[in-house]
Amino acid sequence: MRGQATVPKSRTTAQAQSRWRTLASGARRYPLLFVGVSLATVIVVVGLLAPWITPYPHDAGSATHATAALQSPGAHHWFGTDLVGRDVLTRVVHGARVSLAIAIFVLLIAAVVGLTVGLTAGFVGGKVDTLLMRITDVFLAFPALLLSVALSAVLTASATSAVVAISATWWPWYARLSRAQAAAIRRTGYCDAARVIGASRSRQLWRHVLPNAATPVFVQMSLDAAGIILTAATLSYLGLGAQDPTPEWGLMVSQGQSLATTAWWVVTFPGLAIVLTAIAFNFIGDGLQTAFDPKRARR
Amino acid sequence: MNALLSVRDLRLSYDSTQVVHGVDFEVPQGPYGVGLIGESGSGKTTIARALLLLHPIHRGSVAFEGADVSRLRGSDLKAYRRAVQLVFQDGDGSLDPRMSVGANVGEPLVVHRSVPRAVRRDRVAELLAEVGLPEDMIDRYPHQLSGGQRQRVVIARALALEPKLLILDEPTSALDVTVQERVLKLFERLRIERGLAFVLISHNLAVVDRLCESSVVLYRGSVVERGPTASLLSRPRHPYTRALRAAVPEIGVVRPPLTRIGSGTPPDQADNACPYAARCPLAVDRCRTETPALREVDGREVACHRAEDTIEIEPFTTHHDDRKHG
Amino acid sequence: MISIRDLRIAYDGRVVAHVPELDLSAGTIMGIAGESGSGKSQTALAVMGLSGYAGAHVSGSITLDGQELTTKSRREWQTIRGRRIAMIMQSPRAALNPTVTLGTLFRRSLRLHGVSRADSKARMRTALDEVVLSPDILDRYPHQVSGGQAQRFAIALVSALRADVVIADEPTSALDVTVQAEVIEVLRDLRDRHGTAMLFISHDLAVISELADSVTIMRHGEVVESGPTALVMQTPRQVYTRELLAAVPTIRRGDPQ
Secondary structure, three states, rough: OOOOOOHHHHHHHHHHHHHHHHHHHHHOOHHHHHHHHHHHHHHHHHHHHHHHOOOHHHHOOOOHHHHHHOOOOOOOOOOEEOOOOOHHHHHHHHHHHHHHHHHHHHHHHHHHHHHHHHHHHHOOOOOHHHHHHHHHHHHHHHOHHHHHHHHHHHOOOOHHHHHHHHHHHHHHHHHHHHHHHHHHHHHHHHHHHHHHHOOOHHHHHHHHHHHHHHHHHHHHHHHHHHHHHHHHHHHOOOOOOOOOOOOOOOHHHHHHHHOOOOHHHHHHHHHHHHHHHHHHHHHHHHHHHHHOOOHOOOO | OOOEEEEEEEEEEOEEEEEEEEEEEOOOOOOOOEEEOOOOOOOOHHHHHHOOOOOOEEEEEEEEOOEEHOOOOHHHHHHHHHHHEEEOHHHHHHOOOOOOHHHHHHHHHHHHHOOOOHHHHHHHHHHOOOHHOHHHHHHHHHHHHHHHHHHHHHHHHOOOOOOOOEEEOOOOOOOOOHHHHHHHHHHHHHHHHHEEEEEEEEEOOOHHHHHOOOEEEOOOOEEEEEEEOOOOOOOOOOHHHHHHHHHEEEOOOOOOOOEEEEOOOOOOOOOOOOOOOOOOOOOOOOHHHOOOOOOOEEEEEEEEOOOOOHHHHOOEEEOHHHHHHO | OOEEEEEEEEEEEEEEEEEEEEEEEOOOOOEEOOOOOOOOOHHHHHHHOOHHHOEEEEEEEEEEEOOOOOOOOOHHHHHOOOOOOOEEEHHHHHOOOOOOOOHHHOOOOHHOOOHHHHHHHHHHHHHHHHHHOHHHHHHHHHHHHOOHHHHHHHHHHHHHHHOOOOEEEEEOOOOOOOHHHHHHHHHHHHHHHHHHHEEEEOOOOHHHHOOOOOEEEEEEOEEEEEEEHHHHHOOOOOHHHHHHHHHHHOOOOOOOO
């Protein structure tokens, strides 16, 4: 039937029920994925709601309270306060926004650039392929940190410069990955079939190559999220990324480092946040990889 | 009468090696089938790809309804794409696994904008019905279908634009025998109902016999025999065709043991020799110094200097006594 | 040589092959014919003791000269496979190690099964001669030889190992028809010259009718019909057998006008 205007009510509830069931069975089959997604969801939600659920939202900005400096965790400040009296809990929670924002931007930029370069190279082949891949190789040669340092010297260090620096070193991996996918897809029959039907090259790329090449890239992206967050934290720890008063976890660790033995809470809580987030995304990445493993595919 | 497809002196290369050396044949208006018979290395698949403009044509010409296809542009090219379609060997590979059956079959309609969106689904259902598949298959995915069903989806898609010529590249080789039978019957029916012309590429002589009125036998990129299928297969003249025919096992037929001849891996194609000379039991000096041209023998065209003598020789096999020359 | 009784191969409780009775004697070729999903390949794997690796549950009895094979341990199988029962597969190159020459492969296989160095040389030479391959082929790598040559090499290997039973799983399906004819001859030779017993699995009834002395037809995991090849092909008793035979495309005879 075309254009199903009326859908019986029983059908929608049945659909909803089956979705819960799929979720439950999914949790049982892919425990790692389930834990990762749950944890990540908590982090994301908490980060999104930060301004409303934290006790001292202004501490995430430029507020300073010299008199309340370095208070150990207690009733008023569950995670204590830092060197300039800011509530650590608030800053850690807001830090989620910063880190996640950086990760998302980097992933988006790297994926878009990487996919464009890679799919074009793999699909068109020949000289274009060689040229694009050589450019990719040049970027691959730079270790992320080195490039970030160089870029930071040129641009003023900030969260934005960190995003630029990390994206510049991350996209080549996606280019390589999607190129391999595109080349493999090109060899199968359905691209030729599309050509025989008269599909234009761009249609072939968009309709056939991209959807089929995307899955490994998505999996890789989820695996990379953790790495990006860690890299961003490292950069800000080195002073090359986010700057004070931005509540970036790596920056917070750096700021509290000298006080590690005395005011342990300043370092520990941001550090824990980094670890937990990295673990969550790693689980997601691993889980997705297992879930999409063709050898496990049930037919 | 104008031939639908006319191939003249087609020469094709693959990675700088020439694989097709001057092939000619014609396909008349449908319903009609032309078989391209050959084994691996014969160039048949490359020819098929060239006919579909999937392979560059450097020398020679392919003309469709009188027009050279390599020069087609724009709307003429689109018209050619509508008129000539392909059914692959591997139904598995030629359907996009991420698109539903309906989307796959409907793709030609979308690309050519020939059917308004509202009516598209109905048209797809019609096409599926024509190949014997139920309408509810539209929302299924290729991996959920059996090999035979997938092949029929591929055929449905090929029919979507009302083609005049279908290129069939080993369409049934990957199918079970009973499924193959059904697909062959489908082809026979479609031939008549739609007046289609076929170019059937296959190494399976029985399938070619069933669907093709005339055939072209290819050996290492050259035409060695050409003519009406029935007589070509029942009284093959070219030694290679004879070897091919003799090698096909048949139920209930006891083949005499084959005499082994030949001399190992074939040398590179010499410019002025018969491509089969290295393997041929009838080869004489002339065969190694002069490329035989196609000439009329027994109602067919045969490229052999000794075509008149071949009928007397014992069945033999073409390759492989590698002991002699290694 | 090989006797199968009430064999059932199941995955997750689902029976994929059931063979109530099958006997293979020395010097005969038994064809197992069927379409995809018939269970013929599963049966072959079971006789080679390879079902367990794929996660299948095997019940019933498969005996080799009276010895029960289904209860053999992995180590025991290692002495049987190759020496007493050998396998030839559809894709010959998939079974050949691409990093060593064919000669090295041949030597290693023979040594693995305890053939002395002197004996190896002689056996290799004879085996290659029988399959009509030049000794030069021993210096080549698997990717440098054609499909037909690779398959004949696989047969030479099996012949040199003097295996009593050979299981050939669609050995000619991927080959050109003229090459197929050669390989069929070579397999026939193996039976005639060495008295090898062979299980020949194929979907191609014509090839089976050429080569096999007796045939077992399987469908959806069950045995439909079995008996001497000529008898089954000329006077099939089951409907499915008749359908199968009717579906095999044949070249018309005679000169139509």
